[in-house]
Amino acid sequence: MNCRRHGSKPTIGLWMLVAVADLGILVAATSxxxxxxxxxxxxxxxxxxxxxxxxxxxxxxxxxVARATQTVARRRV
Structure with missing residues (x-):
């Protein structure tokens, strides 16, 4: 009976749209x-x-600077 998938990407996209709509409502309510x-x-x-x-x-x-000169000295040897 339950053949609906949970946690799919379209569901996450839907919740992102809900979050954006909530932000719009918040802006409209406050200013x-x-x-x-x-x-x-x-x-x-x-x-x-x-x-x-x-x-x-x-x-x-x-x-x-000391570390840089030590590195150069090691390369030359």
Whole structure:
């Protein structure tokens, strides 16, 4: 009796359409300005996180230079 397939790709596509429609309803219910402000805030927050990660990841330039010269010295020998 139950011959309907579950978890197929068209089902996922249908749920994506439902999600897009939900976003449209949300924009219509609140306002476009509110949604744009929230999106701008998320972009600023993501930029801050990326900047913090890049600043924390930086190391001294001298060990990198030392490693580069050691690599060149090994190639010549």
């Amino acid at each position: 476009a300005l509110t949604v744009l402000l929230v999106l701008a805030g998320l972009v600023v927050l993501a930029g801050g996180v990326l900047a913090a990660r890049s600043m924390l990841r930086r190391t001294d330039a001298t060990p990198a």
